[in-house]
Amino acid sequence: MSDLELRHVATLAAVADEGTFSRAANRLGYTQSTVSQHIAALEKAVGGSVFDRPGGPKPVRITPLGAVVLSHGRDLLERTQAMNDAVDRFKAGEGRIDIGTFQSVSNVLLPLVVRRLREEHPGCDIRLLEDESDPPPIDKVDVMFYDGRVDGDVEHLKLLDDPYLLVAPQGAFPDGPVRLTELHRAPMVAWPPTCDQPRVERMFASSNVEPRIVFRAAGNEAVLAMVRSGLGSAVLPRLVLDSVTDDPALTIHDLDPSPPRREIYLLWQSGRTHSPLTHQAIHHARDVAAELVEQFRA
Structure with a gap:
């Protein structure tokens, strides 16, 4: 079973659905010989025939062994597709972000950041943690708003001075x-x-x-x-x-x-790879803070 490949399982499902190797080839965009090669490789991997081939124009029939492989194979294909979809959504900014905050930021700055994230990525999953402990639990979130610098392996982005x-x-x-x-x-x-x-x-x-x-x-x-x-x-x-x-x-x-003045920072763990959504949150936090500073001066 170590030689079993996902593309061979996909070919098995296509042949089972279409009834013939030629129609499966058309559906998958393969040649008929490629479909035959995939099924042969699959049969070698599982140690037996997955289709009875009556020959001529008659459709192939799945064998009991083929039915077992197909049952689990469809589940594998669905899970793989779900994973691919999730990765695509993640890369597009539709993943999850955990943001740490504290009271005054939660009331003024953070709502503007959240609104912009949700306007750009309606399907994103935003989780908020309001925590004013010292030191802040930076390891529990992707980014954290905090009123000061902290020691350790932490990146600091100063957002504004708060008089x-x-x-x-x-x-x-x-x-x-x-x-x-x-x-x-x-x-x-x-x-x-x-x-x-x-x-x-x-x-x-x-x-x-x-x-x-x-x-x-x-x-x-x-x-x-x-x-x-x-x-x-x-x-x-x-x-x-x-x-x-x-x-x-x-x-x-x-x-x-x-x-x-109180200094407001955005913090995150050093050496951490950000998701696209986290990059966007940092970008919006910087912009919103700059806009607030201009508003305070007006």
């Missing part, structure tokens, strides 16, 4: 920048002391400013809701505030001095 801004209830501060010193002992809503929050609190500490934290919540919407209620102000990255720039209950201010 920290002050969001406050309407009327809490005059228009224009707010000095950090004005936030000393002022009520503030904040994230838990994980992710970006330690960076924000180190910024305050370096300026000898100690806001009065009155509420902590992991969800951006919960933080903004509490600011909107008048409970306090919050220092959040620009991406988080994208959906509230026109909210009449809130005002957004630059800080003076301006804090160091």
